[in-house]
Amino acid sequence: MIRVGIYGATGYTGFELIKLLQRHHQAQIVFATARSAAGKRLGDVFPTMIDLPLIDAEEANLAAVDVVFCCLPHGTTAPTVQRSLEAGVRVIDLSADFRLRDPADYQRWYGNTHPAPELLASAVYGLPELHREAIRHARLVANPGxxxxxxxxxxxxxxxxxxxxxxxxxxxxxxxxxxxxxxxxxxxxxxxxxxxxxxxxxxxxxxxxxxxxxxxxxxxxxxxxxxxxxxxxxxxxxxxxxxxxxxxxxxxxxxxxxxxxxxxxxxxxxxxxxxxxxxxxxxxxxxxxxxxxxxxxxxxxxxxNLIKGASGQALQNMNVMFGLEETLGLMS
Ligand SMILES: NC(=O)c1ccc[n+]([C@@H]2O[C@H](COP(=O)([O-])OP(=O)(O)OC[C@H]3O[C@@H](n4cnc5c(N)ncnc54)[C@H](OP(=O)(O)O)[C@@H]3O)[C@@H](O)[C@H]2O)c1
CATH class of the missing domain: 3.30.360.10 (Dihydrodipicolinate Reductase; domain 2)
Structure with a gap:
């Protein structure tokens, strides 16, 4: 069983990912974080049958997970990505922060100095149809736009x-x-x-x-x-x-x-x-x-855009990274 943490569970991509993970028999959500809704339950935010506690990101127990998904706005993910990698947890970042290999490109297109340029060389652009082998071994996958x-x-x-x-x-x-x-x-x-x-x-x-x-x-x-x-x-x-x-x-x-x-x-x-x-x-x-x-x-x-363009592709990447059937959780 792959143990999963989700940062930004109350956004569109975070919630789509949670719905997909319900159909995945080899993954279990260990924590889901929220910003404004921290302390509530997922059912309070989205009236669905899926019920999970929403915790503050500071309370996330990285020792209890194998992989985290960052469903956060671009420009905000670097500290979470760094902390997760240091804890030995693999990361799938849905934001744009690690998609561009050259920090000068990030500066040019996003208007800021990259917050963690040392991580860019090891980040893999997470389009399985182009980079499947590299994704298999990646610690940090930058999920495409x-x-x-x-x-x-x-x-x-x-x-x-x-x-x-x-x-x-x-x-x-x-x-x-x-x-x-x-x-x-x-x-x-x-x-x-x-x-x-x-x-x-x-x-x-x-x-x-x-x-x-x-x-x-x-x-x-x-x-x-x-x-x-x-x-x-x-x-x-x-x-x-x-x-x-x-x-x-x-x-x-x-x-x-x-x-x-x-x-x-x-x-x-x-x-x-x-x-x-x-x-x-x-x-x-x-x-x-x-x-x-x-x-x-x-x-x-x-x-x-929320499935192959975001959370479905992220789940596809997780399946590749952990050697699972690539279609798990994604076929029905
Ligand atoms: N939407 C798409 O189609 C799509 C597709 C591909 C990639 N993406 C990328 O995926 C990421 C998430 O997108 P989304 O559409 O799910 O965004 P969203 O609906 O705006 O949700 C963002 C989530 O992050 C939280 N959050 C916002 N600002 C934060 C901050 N400064 N620190 C910590 N948490 C914060 C939000 O909590 P609150 O509710 O409290 O604000 C919410 O849980 C973005 O980087 C986006 O570019 C989106």
């Missing part, structure tokens, strides 16, 4: 097969409002998102670009949008392949996912929609040839 998961999984086969004729890529993503977390903000409350649709941080400003570029080696122009739904991400990606590349060759490149339990490529002529992935740990891909002669293609990628 929600948008980057959908984008990197769509682009990786083309990069790997050497099919990107142009390394500049345009990515247009739409996310449900839970992507911004549970804290109140003007931008994401009901009155501001219901029955409307908006773009934000477009061009070269969204921080997730850094991960996309690190993991693909491409240059990305990124336009995120806020959808008036709770969960789900749909990314539309415009690429140029060598002139004359036919669809069969492109599909062959995606054969790299043949044995992946959580990546599906739809048959030619079909495109994924949010409902194909929401509620699951799947990333579902579609390929549309725009003009074979000039090598222009469009990729469409969908996922659940």
């Amino acid at each position: 929600c948008y980057p998961t959908s984008v990197i999984l769509a682009l990786h086969p083309l990069v790997r097969a050497g099919l990107m004729a142009d390394t500049n890529v345009i990515v247009d993503s739409k996310s449900g409002v839970s992507g911004a977390g549970r804290s109140l903000s003007l931008k994401t409350h009901f009155g501001e998102t219901h029955e409307t649709f908006s773009a934000y941080n477009i061009g070269r400003s969204h921080r997730h670009i850094a991960e996309m570029e690190q993991e693909t080696g491409l240059q990305v122009i990124f336009s995120p949008h806020l959808l008036p739904v709770f969960k789900g991400i749909l990314s539309t990606i415009y690429v140029r392949l060598p002139a004359g590349t036919d669809a069969a060759l492109v599909r062959e490149a995606y054969g790299v996912y043949r044995d992946e339990p959580f990546v599906r490529l739809l048959p030619g002529g079909r495109l994924p929609e949010l409902r194909h992935a929401v509620g699951t740990n799947l990333c579902v891909l579609g390929i549309h040839p725009v003009d074979v002669d000039s090598g222009r293609y469009i990729l469409v990628s969908v996922e659940d």
Whole structure:
């Protein structure tokens, strides 16, 4: 039995993780921390059948766990990560703090000096489809961002097969409002998102670009949008392949996912929609040839931002790290 601690259990990702862990027969939640709700029970915060005490992070007994999940805002996790690693506990951090290998990139995109640069070299970017072997042995896994998961999984086969004729890529993503977390903000409350649709941080400003570029080696122009739904991400990606590349060759490149339990490529002529992935740990891909002669293609990628884009992927990483069946807790 893997003994688990969760920091930030009252956030969207923390609660999603708790729900997933209920279905995992080889993991047991030993502690769950909260900030404002410390001292209450999970059932007081979310009216569900799952009941756990919520403790202050200072009271967490690291000697009693094998792994912790940090479901905390970026910029706040370093002390918890450091303390956990020193106690010999493996860490899966859902925040952005350990995703970028180069501390200068962190400074550039997050505007602060990295709080624990000495840990970056050993942190593994937790996308199992790309880094499974390294994740197996990692002490610190940096769970990918929600948008980057959908984008990197769509682009990786083309990069790997050497099919990107142009390394500049345009990515247009739409996310449900839970992507911004549970804290109140003007931008994401009901009155501001219901029955409307908006773009934000477009061009070269969204921080997730850094991960996309690190993991693909491409240059990305990124336009995120806020959808008036709770969960789900749909990314539309415009690429140029060598002139004359036919669809069969492109599909062959995606054969790299043949044995992946959580990546599906739809048959030619079909495109994924949010409902194909929401509620699951799947990333579902579609390929549309725009003009074979000039090598222009469009990729469409969908996922659940709280599952494959966050807590499901985190659980997948835990399964890999502890040598368990990778799909445990994630199939139903
Ligand atoms: N939402 C997504 O789709 C998504 C996807 C991928 C990755 N992530 C990343 O996962 C992390 C958690 O996201 P989330 O959406 O679950 O956020 P959230 O809903 O805002 O929850 C954050 C949790 O951390 C606690 N917290 C807030 N500020 C804190 C602080 N300064 N110190 C300690 N605890 C604090 C909150 O407690 P209170 O309730 O008391 O504030 C809450 O339990 C973030 O780093 C986010 O970027 C999110």
